[in-house]
Amino acid sequence: MEIRIEDKLLIDARTLKTVREFAPSREVSERICDFMSALGDGTRLKILSALAISDMCVNDLSIGLGLNQTTVSHQLKNLRSVGLVKYRRQGKINFYSLRDKRVVTLLNLVTDLA
């Protein structure tokens, strides 16, 4: 009679099943990771914190936060790609804002936990 790999585990088969079912799917996991990674960077955190107060254009973010313009532009692109910010164009100026205000809630929760 053969011995399955699961028989070597300390946890029971039922728990293992639950663990595997609870695990986020490949796509969901990837979305979550991208989302969290976006919040796991000092520069992006600064930008988000600023946008939590007020919509701002790239130049204001750059000068107001003391960051290079290209750096801000880069990170805004990243934040856009994971859907954290949006912008509206007005002439030659781009006004950026948070796409979902719940991000502020999230940031507060994390600040408590961290």
Added chain:
Amino acid sequence: MEIRIEDKLLIDARTLKTVREFAPSREVSERICDFMSALGDGTRLKILSALAISDMCVNDLSIGLGLNQTTVSHQLKNLRSVGLVKYRRQGKINFYSLRDKRVVTLLNLVTDLA
């Protein structure tokens, strides 16, 4: 008369002041970033999702999730260093668990947002 850099901004001085005051301090920002980065990795997310179901030892995590033992060990160390998990030793076995169940709440919130 001199022109200060702030005079070039579109946002008013008052808003700028608020933005700068709201910005998390260096240390807080770093803690948040570390914390979020820890959640921004597929392997660590798997481990945390598993621990959300049940305390588990390294070997069970390794086999149950299909990951190398050393990889699990490394990532558990990372998760420990940001205070996301803890463990209790029992003989030669280390049982890992979530340090704060609110992490599950956080994960659910993020899953909604992402």
Added chain:
DNA sequence: CCATTATATTCGTGCACTTTTATATTCGTG
């Protein structure tokens, strides 16, 4: 149409992080 302002993009570089391979450590058992 030229200059200027605001923003984006391309590209190169350096650094940090993940993973793996190999080895060490710790603990239980015969």
Added chain:
DNA sequence: CACGAATATAAAAGTGCACGAATATAATGG
């Protein structure tokens, strides 16, 4: 004590990513 199991650590290899310099694009004003 010798051995095997469970875990950790060290070293090496591969990868990704943030940042900045230079350049491009787009819009406005003269």
